[in-house]
Amino acid sequence: GENVEQHPSTLSVQEGDSAVIKCTYSDSASNYFPWYKQELGKRPQLIIDIRSNVGEKKDQRIAVTLNKTAKHFSLHITETQPEDSAVYFCAASWVGQFYFGTGTSLTVIP
């Protein structure tokens, strides 16, 4: 199956700074790349996604970039706020399979 690697596993930033999380995948057939945010004790929830025919997508302070040739994609959060503190998961999907990275615990320091 698909192998998704995610880095870093933990990330601390000052409020207002940017945060970047990177993922790589192995299966070139993957064509859908969502990012999920999981707050403590809650379920993972989608925050942004991108498809393989798009190189970049932005939604307010959140952006995702995809390099299909290199099989890597990244999440960028600008002007971070304390409420951005959570665990973030990337995933790669094709048809039905849906594989997640190991997660990044982001802490935004006020």
Place this chain on the structure above:
Amino acid sequence: DAGVIQSPRHEVTEMGQEVTLRCKPISGHDYLFWYRQTMMRGLELLIYFNNNVPIDDSGMPEDRFSAKMPNASFSTLKIQPSEPRDSAVYFCASSPIGGTEAFFGQGTRLTVV
């Protein structure tokens, strides 16, 4: 729709007992996934179904684990016999078609003592 519904929310059982986790996907969703979440291994895909048919169960850790989907609105994940290392949060998720957002249930926190 109430979203993906899992039961129970918490389960504490003794080693060796049978455990059954339940999931009701969002109506109309063709795909159903079972995940296990631990600190060490993150979100592991155990098995997924398409139109009630198991497609890939390569993530099921051992024969002690089994999953069924008898109809479009119900799935179970069974562990028999349970062991302490099975302690984790188990999530069920569903998506309408392949390659689209997966919606997660609230999860079942399983503790095997």
